[in-house]
Amino acid sequence: MVQAAVGFAQKNRARFVDELKSLLRIPSVSTLPEHAGDVRRAAEFVAAELRRIGMENVRLIETETKEHPDGHPLVYADWLHAAPAADGKPKPTVLCYGHYDVQPPDPLDEWKSPPFEPEERDGNLYARGAVDDKGQMWMHVKALESLMSAGGGKLPVNVRVIVEGEEEVGGEGIAQFVREHGDQLKADVALVSDTEMFAPELPTLCVGLRGMIYTEIEARGARTDLHSGMYGGAAPNPFVALAQIIAKLKDADGKILIPGFYDKVQKPTDAELKAWKALPFDEEHYRETEVGSSSLTGEPGYSVLERTWARPTLDVHGMPGGFTGAGAKTVIPARALAKASMRLVPDMTPAEAFAQFKAYVESICPKGIVLDVRLIHSGDPIVVSTDNAFIRAATEAMREVFGKETVFVRGGGSIPIVGDFERELKVPTVMMGFGLPDDNLHAPNEKFHLANFHRGIESIVRFFGAVGA
Amino acid sequence: MVQAAVGFAQKNRARFVDELKSLLRIPSVSTLPEHAGDVRRAAEFVAAELRRIGMENVRLIETETKEHPDGHPLVYADWLHAAPAADGKPKPTVLCYGHYDVQPPDPLDEWKSPPFEPEERDGNLYARGAVDDKGQMWMHVKALESLMSAGGGKLPVNVRVIVEGEEEVGGEGIAQFVREHGDQLKADVALVSDTEMFAPELPTLCVGLRGMIYTEIEARGARTDLHSGMYGGAAPNPFVALAQIIAKLKDADGKILIPGFYDKVQKPTDAELKAWKALPFDEEHYRETEVGSSSLTGEPGYSVLERTWARPTLDVHGMPGGFTGAGAKTVIPARALAKASMRLVPDMTPAEAFAQFKAYVESICPKGIVLDVRLIHSGDPIVVSTDNAFIRAATEAMREVFGKETVFVRGGGSIPIVGDFERELKVPTVMMGFGLPDDNLHAPNEKFHLANFHRGIESIVRFFGAVGA
Structure with a gap:
């Protein structure tokens, strides 16, 4: 049959x-x-x-x-x-x-x-x-x-x-x-x-499989959009605030700085790590043909397969708000968003990871800014x-x-x-x-x-x- | 008549x-x-x-x-x-x-x-x-x-x-x-x-009047948009890179960190400063009714009028690129933009300010990212x-x-x-x-x-x- x-x-x-x-x-x-x-x-x-x-x-x-x-x-x-x-x-x-x-x-x-x-x-x-x-x-x-x-x-x-x-x-x-x-x-x-x-x-x-939490950070500053000539130097800027927050989420090497984030991360078994090393993987070929960037990024001390399969990561997908057209508009927007997600690995849980993320983001909120940190969806590793x-x-x-x-x-x-x-x-x-x-x-x-x-x-x-x- | x-x-x-x-x-x-x-x-x-x-x-x-x-x-x-x-x-x-x-x-x-x-x-x-x-x-x-x-x-x-x-x-x-x-x-x-x-x-x-330079920083990472699940931990993220750059342009208090940026700034005359002090200006009323934010921002040690009239400032107006729709798209975008402008005061010049900005931004470019720093327009103070x-x-x-x-x-x-x-x-x-x-x-x-x-x-x-x- x-x-x-x-x-x-x-x-x-x-x-x-x-x-x-x-x-x-x-x-x-x-x-x-x-x-x-x-x-x-x-x-x-x-x-x-x-x-x-x-x-x-x-x-x-x-x-x-x-x-x-x-x-x-x-x-x-x-x-x-x-x-x-x-x-x-x-x-x-x-x-x-x-x-x-x-x-x-x-x-x-x-x-x-x-x-x-x-x-x-x-x-x-x-x-x-x-x-x-x-x-x-x-x-x-x-x-x-x-x-x-x-x-x-x-x-x-x-x-x-x-x-x-x-x-x-x-x-x-x-x-x-x-x-x-x-x-x-x-x-x-x-x-x-x-x-x-x-x-x-x-x-x-x-x-x-890695799990994930997909979040939005909404930053609000002034009540309405303001002219950056007239108010620049006095009004808080939500994009600058989000940039300051995002820059504190990962260090320059790609290590996530959210307190406690790595506590539950399980190392793959030695057998698994050994099997991964035996896979036909050429990092330079991967960089050149799949990613196409001038160099790869991520936590030092881990192979690309470990970093993408067995380590949590954090990415920003878009930052809506303000002026995004061609040319120039000198606005200090009243609000801006960052769409950020984190990949999770066993034994992390979405609930705990989001709680850690939210608490940390709120703890580093810049002056003059009000934040709303939202979980859009999540999945278990x-x-x-x-x-x-x-x-x-x-x-x-x-x-x-x-x-x-x-x-x-x-x-x-x-x-x-x-x-x-x-x-x-x-x-x-x-x-x-x-x-x-x-x-x-x-x-x-x-x-x-x-x-x-x-x-x-x-x-x-x-x-x-x-x-x- | x-x-x-x-x-x-x-x-x-x-x-x-x-x-x-x-x-x-x-x-x-x-x-x-x-x-x-x-x-x-x-x-x-x-x-x-x-x-x-x-x-x-x-x-x-x-x-x-x-x-x-x-x-x-x-x-x-x-x-x-x-x-x-x-x-x-x-x-x-x-x-x-x-x-x-x-x-x-x-x-x-x-x-x-x-x-x-x-x-x-x-x-x-x-x-x-x-x-x-x-x-x-x-x-x-x-x-x-x-x-x-x-x-x-x-x-x-x-x-x-x-x-x-x-x-x-x-x-x-x-x-x-x-x-x-x-x-x-x-x-x-x-x-x-x-x-x-x-x-x-x-x-x-x-x-x-303050002058200005309006710029765009374009950050490019991977050759094409990538899935953040598969490539998160290896592919550079242009939004994270721009956030890291922006966070280094100003300190938490609002002081601009671009080397040499304040060198040519002239202090207003004592007579001018005295006249400004006599103006009917209530900072709390201004915060409440004009800006409407939880607090004002800007360089410590300067009044709001000095900060907005006689000090250079830096704002981000929008960050186009990536996914900005409702909901979730787990993309590591190939490129992202930051629209950033700086207000200039006498005796700064747009040409010198842009050269300082561009050189500094390029000097702090994160790994795996290629930058294009463009001047969109400018005006003299x-x-x-x-x-x-x-x-x-x-x-x-x-x-x-x-x-x-x-x-x-x-x-x-x-x-x-x-x-x-x-x-x-x-x-x-x-x-x-x-x-x-x-x-x-x-x-x-x-x-x-x-x-x-x-x-x-x-x-x-x-x-x-x-x-x-």
């Missing part, structure tokens, strides 16, 4: 890509209210396809949270009729997770082809969401279709599918659903394809166990497709749902992703290497087969 | 305000390219009125500078037929200066009535440009009309009028014209109404002499209108043209302005107190009379 499903997938490659393109044309940018209709269209697109391929109980589940009162819907589907094994034991249930929302596409002028008009170039498919996560989520759907088709409408395992539309805005909707209706997602393992391979041709499982049958099934599946041993890495980004699955559903997650390091996630010219799209589908088909065997 | 002109102005008050409203409806925002047509319409509006009231040689003079290749036009007019005095001596020539361009109106949502729909409330006229400088420039035109009308088409002095459309973007067009065609502006004194009265009912002449017949004529004119002695103050803002007139044309400037401290220049809800509009016209009529006597 697995071999027939692989054959089906191979024969239908062109159609699978065409369908993905249709999905990518929907600008489902979850953070921008003006795209709410598009986000819903993307949900309906996914639901319709799950229904078409033979999944059951397909429905949209509305979400409503404090953060997003008009939340974007979850897409749910299941198929729970896998024949028990010869010994009568029921087959395991796999919970497939993905997200259909995408990051905003700006800056638009840096895209070579428009972000919502998918274009194939050099074996890659370029579009916002190509790899994060529409393309990878679509691999799940297409693997299920291939198995359904080869199995005469049956799957080798029980499957539930949950696809969210708020991953890029914190995912509070699905987190709340998992907390309140975990029974509807009962499973033995979760499968998440929202990560990348460490290098081309190198099958990779991600076994650790996690490390998953590598010692279970599902991880073994995944490595086996990828070995067959790639002909190579799988490497275990961590990811620097956050997939908060993995922590929720672990904590609320008590299920381990297999993070089997097929992105590449140069896929430009969250940046202009995001792409998905199409060979990996197809290898991903085959790997997932084989994973289901191995789990069901 | 002067008395008849004052009578004419009083009879035509309503019409004068209506005309000003028509001018204020034209959104002549010089810094925004999309308003170029509006800026020209405002120039044509002013030229048409100068022609109608009987001024001669009225014309638009196109400007073209490196900064603004498609510059906004100057409006020129003259009337040079004043009858010589009884002893045969020719009457002096007054050069009236104003500007018809305005600052951008943002943030729009803080305006109580739309910025380009003038509205009268409580004796004030609210609109962008009401006082800076359309309303004050219009006082000149209406004073000339009143004198023309009372004098049967004649004025008591020779008059040239030059009105620019680039004051809010650096005024390089008029500066170039003054340098290259100074002979066309030959005069004995310049009259500038672009300043304010120190307090309501207190006739004020401004005798000193100036102090004008108070010992001449024109200043005496102005104080006399205002004493008649206000019934009070005139106070001499400085302004914290910049009117670069005053320096150009002094340097290139060798003429002193009388800065007789009728704004009020709470007029919200460059801010939402800009206004002009209409009583001051009318008293300004009368004062200018009397000034022309006194100069011609």
Whole structure:
């Protein structure tokens, strides 16, 4: 059945890509209210396809949270009729997770082809969401279709599918659903394809993720915008204040100065550190081709992989307010914002990290300035166990497709749902992703290497087969 | 003749305000390219009125500078037929200066009535440009009309009028014209109404102005926008870099840390400092009603008037780049900007100040960041002499209108043209302005107190009379 499903997938490659393109044309940018209709269209697109391929109980589940009162819907589907094994034991249930929302596409002028008009170039498919996560989520759907088709409408395992539309805005909707209706997602393992391979041709499982807190610091000075000629020297300047605050958050080397911030940080195991050293990683090549800056930054004494996988970091994403047009406006703005986030590692908790951040920022607030320090969203850091049958099934599946041993890495980004699955559903997650390091996630010219799209589908088909065997 | 002109102005008050409203409806925002047509319409509006009231040689003079290749036009007019005095001596020539361009109106949502729909409330006229400088420039035109009308088409002095459309973007067009065609502006004194009265009912002449340099610091890190989860801890962050730079430009007290920046600063004379101490200034009232911040900032050891009139200052106006929308985008932007300006006082020069700024900023550039430090525009600081017949004529004119002695103050803002007139044309400037401290220049809800509009016209009529006597 697995071999027939692989054959089906191979024969239908062109159609699978065409369908993905249709999905990518929907600008489902979850953070921008003006795209709410598009986000819903993307949900309906996914639901319709799950229904078409033979999944059951397909429905949209509305979400409503404090953060997003008009939340974007979850897409749910299941198929729970896998024949028990010869010994009568029921087959395991796999919970497939993905997200259909995408990051905003700006800056638009840096895209070579428009972000919502998918274009194939050099074996890659370029579009916002190509790899994060529409393309990878679509691999799940297409693997299920291939198995359904080869199995005469049956799957080798029980499957539930949950696809969210708020991953890029914190995912509070699905987190709340998992907390309140975990029974509807009962499973033995979760499968998440929202990560990348460490290098081309190198099958990779991600076994650790950083958590995060995304914050806004709002600084208010004068009651209204003032003329910097008339009031410069007397009125507090919110941008200068934010600069003074930000400059005290990290030292010149990149060490975070928030008191207590590193207290709970766990060092990776010696075995893990040793394995990371063996990975094919060339720091100079990484600087040159991936980052493209004159030099790298970060805490001295740690390798790049340690700094991005196993150390907390702090970044500023934008500083709205004041005058941002071309030319000159001599204003002392009444208020300014800094959007700052911190990545967390085990055993830090978002709640404690935010409390430390807020207390410290408030303690260094410059004269004449009033601050409002807000938590926009957060996610737990996690490390998953590598010692279970599902991880073994995944490595086996990828070995067959790639002909190579799988490497275990961590990811620097956050997939908060993995922590929720672990904590609320008590299920381990297999993070089997097929992105590449140069896929430009969250940046202009995001792409998905199409060979990996197809290898991903085959790997997932084989994973289901191995789990069901 | 002067008395008849004052009578004419009083009879035509309503019409004068209506005309000003028509001018204020034209959104002549010089810094925004999309308003170029509006800026020209405002120039044509002013030229048409100068022609109608009987001024001669009225014309638009196109400007073209490196900064603004498609510059906004100057409006020129003259009337040079004043009858010589009884002893045969020719009457002096007054050069009236104003500007018809305005600052951008943002943030729009803080305006109580739309910025380009003038509205009268409580004796004030609210609109962008009401006082800076359309309303004050219009006082000149209406004073000339009143004198023309009372004098049967004649004025008591020779008059040239030059009105620019680039004051809010650096005024390089008029500066170039003054340098290259100074002979066309030959005069004995310049009259500038672009300043304010120190307090309501207190006739004020401004005798000193701060200069300025307006700069942009562009910081570039990675080649493209990167995901802060994947690259946080390795990729340089341009916002963090700009924050580190800005935090080193001023200390916590507001002292500028740029080496050599204060070297050329001249202390005001003891007489000037004594006069400032005698001005009706209540720091707590100023903090509460004008600034509205929890406390004032600035260099310790200097009064607010010294800090805003006679000390250099540094402000940040906006920090474009990165993600500024609602919600969260976890991007490490490839580039970010800081718009920063410094106010200069005698005897600082913009060229030296910018060189010091640029060298210092480059010397503290953080690792992994490439900087581009640009000068957007600049203006000289100036102090004008108070010992001449024109200043005496102005104080006399205002004493008649206000019934009070005139106070001499400085302004914290910049009117670069005053320096150009002094340097290139060798003429002193009388800065007789009728704004009020709470007029919200460059801010939402800009206004002009209409009583001051009318008293300004009368004062200018009397000034022309006194100069011609």
